[in-house]
Amino acid sequence: MTHPVSLEDIREAAPALHGIVNRTPLLENADVNAMLGGRLLLKAENLQRTGAFKIRGAYWRILHMSAEERATGVVTYSSGNHALGVARAAQLLGSSAVIVMPSDAPAAKMAAVQALGAEIVTYDRDSENSADVVRRIEEESGRIEVPPSAHPLVLAGAGTAALELFEQAGELEARLDAVLVPCGGGGLTASTAIVMAEASPGTKVYGVEPVLFDDTRRSLAARERVGNPKGQRTICDAIMTPIPNDVTFPINLDLLAGGLVASDAEVREAMRFAFEHFRIVVEPGAAVGLAAILSGHFDISGRTVATVITGGNIDAHRFHTLLETE
Amino acid sequence: MTHPVSLEDIREAAPALHGIVNRTPLLENADVNAMLGGRLLLKAENLQRTGAFKIRGAYWRILHMSAEERATGVVTYSSGNHALGVARAAQLLGSSAVIVMPSDAPAAKMAAVQALGAEIVTYDRDSENSADVVRRIEEESGRIEVPPSAHPLVLAGAGTAALELFEQAGELEARLDAVLVPCGGGGLTASTAIVMAEASPGTKVYGVEPVLFDDTRRSLAARERVGNPKGQRTICDAIMTPIPNDVTFPINLDLLAGGLVASDAEVREAMRFAFEHFRIVVEPGAAVGLAAILSGHFDISGRTVATVITGGNIDAHRFHTLLETE
Numbered sequence: 001m002t003h004p005v006s007l008e009d010i011r012e013a014a015p016a017l018h019g020i021v022n023r024t025p026l027l028e029n030a031d032v033n034a035m036l037g038g039r040l041l042l043k044a045e046n047l048q049r050t051g052a053f054k055i056r057g058a059y060w061r062i063l064h065m066s067a068e069e070r071a072t073g074v075v076t077y078s079s080g081n082h083a084l085g086v087a088r089a090a091q092l093l094g095s096s097a098v099i100v101m102p103s104d105a106p107a108a109k110m111a112a113v114q115a116l117g118a119e120i121v122t123y124d125r126d127s128e129n130s131a132d133v134v135r136r137i138e139e140e141s142g143r144i145e146v147p148p149s150a151h152p153l154v155l156a157g158a159g160t161a162a163l164e165l166f167e168q169a170g171e172l173e174a175r176l177d178a179v180l181v182p183c184g185g186g187g188l189t190a191s192t193a194i195v196m197a198e199a200s201p202g203t204k205v206y207g208v209e210p211v212l213f214d215d216t217r218r219s220l221a222a223r224e225r226v227g228n229p230k231g232q233r234t235i236c237d238a239i240m241t242p243i244p245n246d247v248t249f250p251i252n253l254d255l256l257a258g259g260l261v262a263s264d265a266e267v268r269e270a271m272r273f274a275f276e277h278f279r280i281v282v283e284p285g286a287a288v289g290l291a292a293i294l295s296g297h298f299d300i301s302g303r304t305v306a307t308v309i310t311g312g313n314i315d316a317h318r319f320h321t322l323l324e325t326e
Numbered sequence: 327m328t329h330p331v332s333l334e335d336i337r338e339a340a341p342a343l344h345g346i347v348n349r350t351p352l353l354e355n356a357d358v359n360a361m362l363g364g365r366l367l368l369k370a371e372n373l374q375r376t377g378a379f380k381i382r383g384a385y386w387r388i389l390h391m392s393a394e395e396r397a398t399g400v401v402t403y404s405s406g407n408h409a410l411g412v413a414r415a416a417q418l419l420g421s422s423a424v425i426v427m428p429s430d431a432p433a434a435k436m437a438a439v440q441a442l443g444a445e446i447v448t449y450d451r452d453s454e455n456s457a458d459v460v461r462r463i464e465e466e467s468g469r470i471e472v473p474p475s476a477h478p479l480v481l482a483g484a485g486t487a488a489l490e491l492f493e494q495a496g497e498l499e500a501r502l503d504a505v506l507v508p509c510g511g512g513g514l515t516a517s518t519a520i521v522m523a524e525a526s527p528g529t530k531v532y533g534v535e536p537v538l539f540d541d542t543r544r545s546l547a548a549r550e551r552v553g554n555p556k557g558q559r560t561i562c563d564a565i566m567t568p569i570p571n572d573v574t575f576p577i578n579l580d581l582l583a584g585g586l587v588a589s590d591a592e593v594r595e596a597m598r599f600a601f602e603h604f605r606i607v608v609e610p611g612a613a614v615g616l617a618a619i620l621s622g623h624f625d626i627s628g629r630t631v632a633t634v635i636t637g638g639n640i641d642a643h644r645f646h647t648l649l650e651t652e
Binding site for chain 2: 020022024025027028029030031046047049050051088272275276278279280281282312316317319320323324
C-alpha cells in the first residue's frame with residue numbers, strides 16, 4: 001500500500017527543521033525500569049519549542065508556501081498545541097495565523113496563542129463543526145488551512161519526532177519492541193508508524209486515546225471511520241477529536257498494531273508519576289501512553305517500550321488540581 | 327596551583343559512570359533566548375537518576391572502596407540530594423548507608439532516602455554540628471564517610487556533569503561565555519571550574535548562592551573561609567551550607583570569576599519560569615543560577631550562558647505552594 005508520506009519525506013524535513021525545533025531528549029530512568037521490569041523511554045516533546053511536537057509539522061507546511069501565500073496567511077483549528085505551533089511557525093516565517101479554537105479551550109493556551117500574534121475565532125464544540133468555521137474563513141480571506149494532521153507535509157514534519165526517537169533509541173542501544181503514541185487526529189501516530197515500518201519493522205506502534213474518545217481504536221476494529229458520541233468530556237483536551245480523518249486513518253489501519261485507552265484517573269496518575277520520577281511537566285493528553293503502561297493495560301515487562309510525551313502546555317493551577325484530586 | 331582533582335580525573339570517571347547515570351540533556355528554548363537577548367542553556371541534572379547530580383560523585387567514591395569497606399558501609403550528612411545519591415549508589419554497589427539529615431529536611435526527601443534502604447539519623451541544624459554526628463558514627467561503626475563535596479573522588483564524579491555540559495554545548499555549536507553553578511558546599515562549582523579552566527579557558531564560572539547563605543561569595547571577597555550567621559532560613563534547602571570547606575574553597579578561590587546571589591522571591595520566579603517555558607520541575611536550590619539571570623543580577627544579553635539545574639527533588643504540594651505564593 002502506498003502512503004501519502006514516506007520515511008524519505010520525513011528524512012527530508014529533518015535538516016530543514018534543524019535549529020528551528022529542538023532535538024528533544026529521550027528520557028530514561030533506571031530505577032523506573034527496575035520498578036516496571038522493562039525498559040521505558042520517554043520522547044519528551046513537552047520540552048519542544050511551544051511546548052508540543054506540533055510546531056514541526058506546522059513549520060514544514062508553511063515553509064512550502066509561496067511568498068504571496070504567506071503574506072495572505074494561514075488558518076487552522078486546534079484545541080491548543082497545534083494552534084501554538086502554527087502561530088509560532090507563521091510568525092517565524094513572516095506569515096500570519098487565524099486560529100479556530102473550541103470555546104472551552106484552556107485559558108492559558110488561548111492567551112499563549114494570542115501572545116504569538118495570532119487571531120482567535122472560537123466555536124462551540126457540541127453544536128458547531130470546526131471544519132465548517134475554517135472553511136468559511138478560508139473562503140472569505142484566502143488563507144490556506146494548515147490542518148493538525150490531514151496533510152502530507154504536516155505528517156512529514158511531525159514524523160521527525162519519531163525519526164529522532166528511533167535514532168536516539170539506537171544511541172542508547174535500545175531495540176524498540178513498541179512505541180505508544182497519544183492519538184487525537186492520528187497524525188503523529190501515522191507518522192510514527194511509517195518511520196518504524198520502514199526503519200524498524202520489528203517495532204509495533206499503538207495509538208492511545210482517552211476513554212470515550214477512542215474513535216481510532218474503534219475504527220480500527222470496525223475497519224472504517226467511526227465517530228465518538230457527542231457531549232462527552234475528558235481532561236485530555238489535546239486529543240479530543242470527533243472522528244479519524246481520511247488522510248491519517250488509512251495509514252493507521254494499514255500499519256498500527258492496535259489501539260489502547262486510558263481513563264482520566266489513570267492519566268492523572270501518570271502525570272504525577274512523571275512529576276515524581278522524571279521531573280517533567282506533562283499535560284493530560286500527552287500522558288495517555290504512560291498511563292496505559294503504568295495502569296497495566298500495556299505490559300512492558302521484559303520489553304523496551306517508548307511513548308511520546310506529546311506536550312506540556314498546562315498552567316500551574318490546573319496542573320496542581322489534576323495532581324491532587326482523586 | 328595544583329588542585330586535588332584534574333580534568334583527566336574527571337575524564338576517567340565518565341566512562342565508569344556510563345549506564346549508571348544519565349547523560350542529562352542540555353535544554354534550550356529559542357523563544358526564551360529571544361526574550362533574554364542571549365543564549366541560555368540549562369544542564370538538566372534534575373532529570374538525573376535520584377533527581378540530582380549527587381549520585382555521580384557518590385557512585386564514583388564508593389566504587390573505589392574495597393569489598394570489605396563496602397560490606398561495612400558508608401555514612402554521610404546531607405539535606406537530601408546527596409543522601410539520595412549515596413543511598414542509591416550504596417544499594418547499587420552492594421553496600422549500605424547511614425545518612426545524617428537535619429531534622430527540618432523535607433519529608434519527601436527523608437521518605438525517599440529510607441525507600442532506598444538507608445538508615446537516617448537526624449540532628450538539629452542550629453544547635454548541633456553535622457560533622458560531629460558523622461564522626462561519632464564513623465568511630466562507632468567503622469563506616470567510611472562519603473562527604474557531599476570535600477573528597478577528590480566525589481569532585482571527579484560530580485565533574486562529569488560539567489564535562490557533559492561542555493561537550494553538549496559543542497554539539498549545539500555554542501561557545502560558553504559563562505557557567506552559573508548553584509553553590510552549597512562548592513563541590514560542583516569547583517569541578518565545573520576545573521573542567522572549564524582546562525577545556526574552555528574563555529568560559530567564566532560563577533557560584534550562585536541564596537541571600538544570607540552566600541558564604542562562598544563573601545569568602546571569595548575576604549580571600550578566606552567565612553561562615554554564615556546561624557538561625558537564618560531559605561527555601562533553598564539543598565544549598566544551606568554553614569561555611570565553605572577546605573577542599574573546595576581553595577579551588578574556587580583560584581578559579582571562580584565570582585559569586586552571585588538570588589533571593590527566595592527570585593528563586594520562586596525562576597521555578598515558575600522553568601515550569602512555564604521549559605516544562606521541568608526544579609527544586610529551589612537548583613534554581614538560583616536561573617534566578618540570578620532572570621532577575622538581571624547577571625546579564626546574558628549578547629552572550630551564551632549555561633546554568634546547572636542541580637536537582638528536582640520537591641514534592642507536589644511544596645512545589646505548588648512555592649509557585650503560587652508571593
